[in-house]
Amino acid sequence: MKVGVIVFxxxxxxxxxIVYKLQLHLTPKHELVGMxxxxxxxxxxxxxxxxxxxxxxxxxxxxxxxxxxxxxxWEEIFSAVDTAVVIGNAEAKEKWTSYLADHSSVRSxxxxxxxxxxxxxxxxxxxYDTAVNxxxxxxxxxxxxxxxxxxxxxxxxxxxxxxxxxxxxxEDISSAGDGHFFAPEFxxxxxxxxxxxxxxxxxxxxxxxxxxxxxxxHASAIEQVVDHLKVDFKYTEIDEALCMGTNPTAAxxxxxxxxxxxxxxxxxxxxxTGQLAVQTDEIAFIKK
Numbered sequence: 374m375k376v377g378v379i380v381f382x383x384x385x386x387x388x389x390x391i392v393y394k395l396q397l398h399l400t401p402k403h404e405l406v407g408m409x410x411x412x413x414x415x416x417x418x419x420x421x422x423x424x425x426x427x428x429x430x431x432x433x434x435x436x437x438x439x440x441x442x443x444x445x446x447w448e449e450i451f452s453a454v455d456t457a458v459v460i461g462n463a464e465a466k467e468k469w470t471s472y473l474a475d476h477s478s479v480r481s482x483x484x485x486x487x488x489x490x491x492x493x494x495x496x497x498x499x500x501y502d503t504a505v506n507x508x509x510x511x512x513x514x515x516x517x518x519x520x521x522x523x524x525x526x527x528x529x530x531x532x533x534x535x536x537x538x539x540x541x542x543x544e545d546i547s548s549a550g551d552g553h554f555f556a557p558e559f560x561x562x563x564x565x566x567x568x569x570x571x572x573x574x575x576x577x578x579x580x581x582x583x584x585x586x587x588x589x590x591h592a593s594a595i596e597q598v599v600d601h602l603k604v605d606f607k608y609t610e611i612d613e614a615l616c617m618g619t620n621p622t623a624a625x626x627x628x629x630x631x632x633x634x635x636x637x638x639x640x641x642x643x644x645x646t647g648q649l650a651v652q653t654d655e656i657a658f659i660k661k
Contacts, residue, residue, distance in 0.1 A: 385500030531608030
């Protein structure tokens, strides 16, 4: 059987572990094919994933992130394989549903991967823990630096997160980094409480703090929070590339193994087209 693997929308470090484990378990009984679609031209490339590496867990991924096919090209591109494993984020899931799962004769499985943990049906997603850990590490480094300096006014340092971080992600980051988070969805009383918490966090011994928010909400954070505080404010942008992390956390390594088990089970049982969902006690299979 020719099994195609393709990645759309997000390529956190844990994906290479899935690809490596699939390679170990499927070859030589099956042919594992990496699928990549070139941005701009839409050209599809197929390569056999049988590369042996001396450092499979720490080396670069054998499979690069693909551009999306044109709407009418999905059937043609995926017809080159017998079955397909589609790894991707929320946008990828939407496109997979619309252009492959509902219309193609090729049996396929969607695997949830997102640094923002925003895929409906899954309690968490591969890449989320690594992203939060990477961002918190950066916050703590900044806090160590600014805590060693003194200013006339307390210093508030902003972390502007690129992409579409959920309120849960902002909350997790701020909690782990001993800071605060802002969301435009806050009601007036929540906004007042946030400003009070920030002001109360400044003491004789603690003259700095951090504020985490989505890059899309930067102007709102300045207008509704920062401008109402007597602080020296600086900020930095955290792009999605940094969120991917060089290597996955232990939690994401465990999740990658669980997802691989779900993929292998789907292949062995020859189940119909569907998706994997990460739940507390299991990796569940959901029919399309």
